Amino acid sequence: MDEMIQIRDLHFSYSAGEGETEPAEEVLKGIDLTIKRGEFVAVLGHNGSGKSTLAKHINAILLPTSGKVTVEGIDTADEERIYELRQKAGMVFQNPDNQIVSSIVEEDVAFALENLGVPYEEMRQRVDESLKAVNMYEYRQHSPSQLSGGQKQRIAIAGVIAMQPDCIILDEPTAMLDPQGRREVMATIKQMNEEKGITIVLITHYMDEAAQSGRIVVMDKGRVVLDGAPREVFSHVEQVKSIGLDVPQATELAWELRRAGYEMPEDILTEQECTEAIMELFRS
Amino acid sequence: MAILETQGLTYTYSQGTPFEKTAVDHVDLKIEEGEMVGVMGHTGSGKSTLIQHFNGLLRPTSGKVLLDGRDIWEDKAKIREVRFQVGLVFQYPEYQIFEETVYKDIAFGPKNMGLDDAEIKRRVLATAHDIGLKEELLDRSPFELSGGQKRRVAIAGVMAMEPKVLILDEPTAGLDPAGRDKILSHIKAYHERTKNTTLIVSHSMEDIAGFADKILVMNKAKLFCYDDTEKVFGRAEEISAIGLDVPQVTKVFLELKKRGLDFGKEVYTVGYARDLLIKQLKEREGQ
Amino acid sequence: MLKDITIGQYFPGSSLIHRLDPRFKIVMTVIYILMLFTGSRLSCLIVGAVYTVMAVLLSKIPMKMFMKSVKPLMPFLLITALINLFLVGTGATVYKWRFINITEDGINISIFMVIRIVLLIMGSSLLTYTTSPITLTDAIERLLTPLKKLKFPVHELAMMMSIALRFIPTLIEETEKIMSAQKARGAEIDTGSFMTRAKNMAAILVPLFISSFRRADELATAMECRCYHGGEGRTRLRQLRSSPRDYTALAVTIVFYAAAIVIAHI
Numbered sequence: 115m116d117e118m119i120q121i122r123d124l125h126f127s128y129s130a131g132e133g134e135t136e137p138a139e140e141v142l143k144g145i146d147l148t149i150k151r152g153e154f155v156a157v158l159g160h161n162g163s164g165k166s167t168l169a170k171h172i173n174a175i176l177l178p179t180s181g182k183v184t185v186e187g188i189d190t191a192d193e194e195r196i197y198e199l200r201q202k203a204g205m206v207f208q209n210p211d212n213q214i215v216s217s218i219v220e221e222d223v224a225f226a227l228e229n230l231g232v233p234y235e236e237m238r239q240r241v242d243e244s245l246k247a248v249n250m251y252e253y254r255q256h257s258p259s260q261l262s263g264g265q266k267q268r269i270a271i272a273g274v275i276a277m278q279p280d281c282i283i284l285d286e287p288t289a290m291l292d293p294q295g296r297r298e299v300m301a302t303i304k305q306m307n308e309e310k311g312i313t314i315v316l317i318t319h320y321m322d323e324a325a326q327s328g329r330i331v332v333m334d335k336g337r338v339v340l341d342g343a344p345r346e347v348f349s350h351v352e353q354v355k356s357i358g359l360d361v362p363q364a365t366e367l368a369w370e371l372r373r374a375g376y377e378m379p380e381d382i383l384t385e386q387e388c389t390e391a392i393m394e395l396f397r398s
Numbered sequence: 399m400a401i402l403e404t405q406g407l408t409y410t411y412s413q414g415t416p417f418e419k420t421a422v423d424h425v426d427l428k429i430e431e432g433e434m435v436g437v438m439g440h441t442g443s444g445k446s447t448l449i450q451h452f453n454g455l456l457r458p459t460s461g462k463v464l465l466d467g468r469d470i471w472e473d474k475a476k477i478r479e480v481r482f483q484v485g486l487v488f489q490y491p492e493y494q495i496f497e498e499t500v501y502k503d504i505a506f507g508p509k510n511m512g513l514d515d516a517e518i519k520r521r522v523l524a525t526a527h528d529i530g531l532k533e534e535l536l537d538r539s540p541f542e543l544s545g546g547q548k549r550r551v552a553i554a555g556v557m558a559m560e561p562k563v564l565i566l567d568e569p570t571a572g573l574d575p576a577g578r579d580k581i582l583s584h585i586k587a588y589h590e591r592t593k594n595t596t597l598i599v600s601h602s603m604e605d606i607a608g609f610a611d612k613i614l615v616m617n618k619a620k621l622f623c624y625d626d627t628e629k630v631f632g633r634a635e636e637i638s639a640i641g642l643d644v645p646q647v648t649k650v651f652l653e654l655k656k657r658g659l660d661f662g663k664e665v666y667t668v669g670y671a672r673d674l675l676i677k678q679l680k681e682r683e684g685q
Numbered sequence: 686m687l688k689d690i691t692i693g694q695y696f697p698g699s700s701l702i703h704r705l706d707p708r709f710k711i712v713m714t715v716i717y718i719l720m721l722f723t724g725s726r727l728s729c730l731i732v733g734a735v736y737t738v739m740a741v742l743l744s745k746i747p748m749k750m751f752m753k754s755v756k757p758l759m760p761f762l763l764i765t766a767l768i769n770l771f772l773v774g775t776g777a778t779v780y781k782w783r784f785i786n787i788t789e790d791g792i793n794i795s796i797f798m799v800i801r802i803v804l805l806i807m808g809s810s811l812l813t814y815t816t817s818p819i820t821l822t823d824a825i826e827r828l829l830t831p832l833k834k835l836k837f838p839v840h841e842l843a844m845m846m847s848i849a850l851r852f853i854p855t856l857i858e859e860t861e862k863i864m865s866a867q868k869a870r871g872a873e874i875d876t877g878s879f880m881t882r883a884k885n886m887a888a889i890l891v892p893l894f895i896s897s898f899r900r901a902d903e904l905a906t907a908m909e910c911r912c913y914h915g916g917e918g919r920t921r922l923r924q925l926r927s928s929p930r931d932y933t934a935l936a937v938t939i940v941f942y943a944a945a946i947v948i949a950h951i
Binding site: 487496 | 869896
Binding site for chain 1: 818819847848850851854855858899900903904906907908909910911912913914918919920921922923924
């Protein structure tokens with residue numbers, strides 16, 4: 115089976131409060147999306163675009179108002195298999211402080227395994243491996259309050275990897291971090307994808323992070339508006355900017371020059387490519 | 399005349415314990431009145447500690463902070479006055495909101511200053527306008543607002559004290575590009591209207607590159623540099639080396655320079671880069 | 686300032702006492718308390734005192750720290766001593782002035798009570814000084830496991846306790862941040878009249894409550910995502926293993942207790 119996550123005609127609205135007759139506006143208005151095993155997908159959108167709501171459907175924190183979401187063939191609405199589902203699709207959240215349960219790093223990494231009833235010997239081994247994978251093994255006896263934001267997020271990632279998931283969903287994991295922390299977390303995410311083959315769904319509003327993925331899904335007003343490789347998505351400079359998102363400066367500069375009548379390739383993404391294209395302009 | 403000045407400012411945390419750490423080390427600085435200053439440095443560089451000295455939340459271990467030429471610690475009883483003259487907006491300021499209405503929350507600072515109701519009202523309305531909050535929002539509960547709106551309420555709460563110096567610690571942290579642009583444009587508009595000295599702390603050179611007159615960079619508790627924006631960008635490689643992000647477009651021009659295309663200018667915004675390149679290309683065609 | 690508050694007053698170390706199984710330490714502390722209550726004569730406390738000094742020396746924690754733990758309770762000790770001194774009317778009178786009648790029994794009981802309380806504090810401090818709060822919570826949970834059969838929510842209480850311990854530093858940091866932010870808006874927290882101070886407390890407490898609820902909500906979701914479903918079928922990474930050392934320590938404690946009983950009945 116090649117499909118990891120299948121989302122079919124997903125609609126979602128928060129149920130109207132008591133006394134309110136008007137149904138709340140739909141947050142997700144019919145999403146169709148298939149994510150393949152081993153993909154690194156960035157879901158890009160501004161606040162309120164529905165990207166986080168979409169993420170919460172993948173491991174059944176939210177259930178569709180209509181439509182269907184399956185992960186490795188497990189329907190998220192199937193209550194019987196909810197722990198199996200959550201073990202397969204782990205989630206990392208935005209605020210590092212609010213997802214760490216224990217006062218000792220290694221016990222936090224073990225939390226999911228304790229819940230799943232994994233026997234001690236195996237748990238010990240999986241916790242150590244996960245900590246090593248995110249490069250935090252030497253901090254195993256520390257208290258999370260002694261760690262930086264980036265380190266805390268890596269602990270949260272270790273806690274998910276320990277479950278040996280097939281897929282990790284990260285809901286704006288770097289929004290509260292400084293540049294150093296963001297780099298650490300992005301490097302860890304990429305490593306998990308490349309070395310362990312874990313499918314990654316990264317929810318973000320930073321275009322530079324999305325640019326590092328293999329595929330970008332742009333969301334706006336509860337719908338998917340663009341879907342493709344970073345190069346392809348960012349080449350729609352005007353559309354991306356019109357929904358309140360950034361494109362890489364290299365892409366934007368190339369687009370501006372093209373608009374002014376100069377010959378520049380459409381799919382520029384990195385500064386090297388941009389430099390090369392400008393050199394070319396001055397050579398001719 | 400310099401509105402803010404530090405002389406040998408040094409601050410040591412937990413002095414005399416094994417956890418002793420010097421967060422700010424002999425910083426000498428002069429900030430002129432009316433300037434828009436970008437403050438940069440990575441976490442632990444001392445920039446947050448530094449700005450907390452400007453309004454007397456922290457007291458220097460040694461050295462002085464001068465506001466309008468006067469040592470702010472000269473009379474300890476007057477330190478509260480200093481806090482009204484140097485307004486400090488913390489990171490994620492929306493977490494300090496507590497009143498039942500937006501109006502009351504913005505009025506909290508001015509009220510603490512002992513102003514009369516009419517003056518308070520004038521200030522609340524003026525700042526709400528500056529920061530782009532519609533008047534009908536003022537009677538709403540701040541807790542019903544969106545994240546970006548809440549943040550603007552909190553910023554307005556400090557602006558309403560009409561401080562001579564306004565300091566904002568990462569006002570765009572965690573916001574999406576649209577929210578970030580909105581806040582920055584309102585801060586810019588406020589600065590242009592009031593001509594008050596404004597300091598913006600940011601991790602992102604891209605954010606402040608567009609409109610800061612000067613940039614202050616902290617590194618390892620020391621003042622790394624404080625200079626005109628263009629001159630600071632001239633040292634982009636050094637800045638990159640101390641772990642700060644340099645805008646992509648600046649990197650492109652550094653690379654061009656290395657490969658023999660030197661335009662003799664520091665480039666840090668896309669708009670400027672476009673104009674510069676087009677001008678150069680036209681000149682070549684003309685020849 | 687707020688950061689300086691140490692919670693649980695744990696002094697990390699690797700002494701014999703530190704390394705004992707926390708479950709045994711709790712049981713031994715209970716036996717120790719019983720030991721102090723075996724008799725009401727001064728001689729009965731000698732055993733307890735010897736035991737305490739021995740344990741303190743083994744823990745390698747300076748005696749000074751124990752004196753510190755007794756200090757806040759000085760007024761209480763003083764009142765206890767005075768009450769007994771004045772109100773005990775039995776025994777030979779030592780001093781009499783108007784209605785004040787101090788007897789030999791009164792003096793003895795006063796001294797006895799003070800020593801007993803000091804020993805109690807020192808003994809329980811030894812437990813918290815040598816055992817981290819999280820380990821202590823864990824040990825209590827395991828000791829109380831039999832109560833689960835009586836539907837007593839042992840696991841839930843322990844989970845709440847450990848989450849509280851986890852969030853104490855986070856909330857302290859947050860409180861400091863909010864205090865600074867409100868101070869920057871001119872709120873007087875350390876000075877000013879009672880009314881303004883009370884009003885300004887709201888400026889700190891309201892944001893703190895709101896953020897705590899938000900944290901609780903997010904934490905609950907994060908726990909669910911990691912398959913938390915109560916204590917049933919849970920395994921633990923932290924293994925508490927008892928060794929011969931623990932049994933020896935327990936045996937020594939029981940011997941002391943027996944000695945105390947014997948002395949009390951002579």
